[in-house]
Amino acid sequence: MSLCATASLQLSEPLAGTAATARTWLLLEQPGPWGANALTSSHLDPAVGRALEEAAAGTGVRIALIRRPGRHADCHTPATQRVIVAHTAPGRSWIRTAAVPDPAVLTALDFPALGAGEHGGLGDAYQGDPLVFVCTNGKRDRCCALLGRPLAAELAAAGGVEAWEITHIGGHRFSPTLFVLPYGYAYGRVGAHEVKEVLEAARDGRVVTADCRGRSAWERPAQAAELAVRELTGEDGADALDVPRTEGAAPHWSVTVAHADGRAWRVAVEQGAAEPPRPESCGRAPGVPARMDVVSVTPLS
Template structure:
């Protein structure tokens, strides 16, 4: 039986403009098994998980669970959980971290401020390697487990100290999928060699555009537009480009991408449907997921 990832790969479905839109991420360490809806289907207290979902709703904060790669027996909760909160906007990217014994304390966070990129001195600054989050939640989609877990294990065996498994970053059909912080670029059809290049670049403040799905700070048309400008100019500095404006509505969007040096471009993006139909996730009916096609990049200055 064909998987959703196999179908997407064989149909050469474009990756640009397919990342989740979430400027800020709250990551909670939770070892052990995960259910399809991990915040309420893991060893995390489901009442706390539901409350976190409600607290984050409408704030531009996405909450996910993480765990270290390896075997995940049905074990007791850890005495202390590693927590990260990260913001991904260009020029204002940061990661803060702490260890908590009770995740219910996270409900005291100012989610609106975090979503807007203001940490207010929360916890400690994270100074380690870029975080490499590999989606491995097989209860949500089998491709994530079959393809993601071996990748996470290989990266860890190679000495990756910032590698974590994550519950869900969207795009099962692009498995194995990767999300890199602090800059917030997502990748699909990742390989160990490719991820190592991505992480080496991120350490130096740069972005690799091969197999890149987009930056989560932007909506999907803007993700595709920013990557198109990078392809045109060869710009790799993660903070060099920002999205100044997005106008229009589906299926046509005009995105203004600005460079830190004063240049700017108007990018025309058309939203279409991927054909022929394919499963967006294993076990689901065939569908035609949205795709973002860049039809013009016009220099403005």
């Protein structure tokens, strides 16, 4: 059986506008094995996992499990588990970290506030290097294990990189796929060298657009529109661009992209079909996934 990532690459499926949508990420350290739905099929108490899923639904917060790269024996839960919470909106991004003895305490968080960018003093402010999270959950898709785990291990072995494995960020067929905090840009089909360039840029407050899937703070049409403006203008400042308005509905959108210096663009985005059919995930029947096609970029006076 061929890999879904191989088919996507051979068909040159575009990456722009394919990032998972999450204004805020809540990432919980959970060593040991993960199942396909990791929040309810790992060493995390399934009742806690279900409660977290319910609490986060519709709030703009996306929850995932993380662990350090390496071998994952069927180990017991540690005495404390690290929690990373990050908001990804331009100009308002932040990262908070905490160590919790029982993940059940997270169910009491104000998820609507977190989704809106209000951390309420949760944990401590993170001041370290950018964080990279590589999707490695082979129980969800084997491409993530076959392509993601070697990348995560290589990044960790190289040192100087704050690397984690993560359960699910969507887009298995773009493996190895990852995202970087604090800005929340996702990438696909990358190697260790490209990831290090992405992290170096993030340290300087910049964005690398090559192999970029989009910024998770926005829905897919806005992700594609913002990347198109970056390609047009050469702007690489992470917080230089914002998306104040998206109008329309599938398959046609009009997206306004605004620059911090006052410039703005109207970007026409259309939803197309990625032909010919290909598996969106390993083991699934071939389908035609939606793609975000930028039709025009018009400067606004």
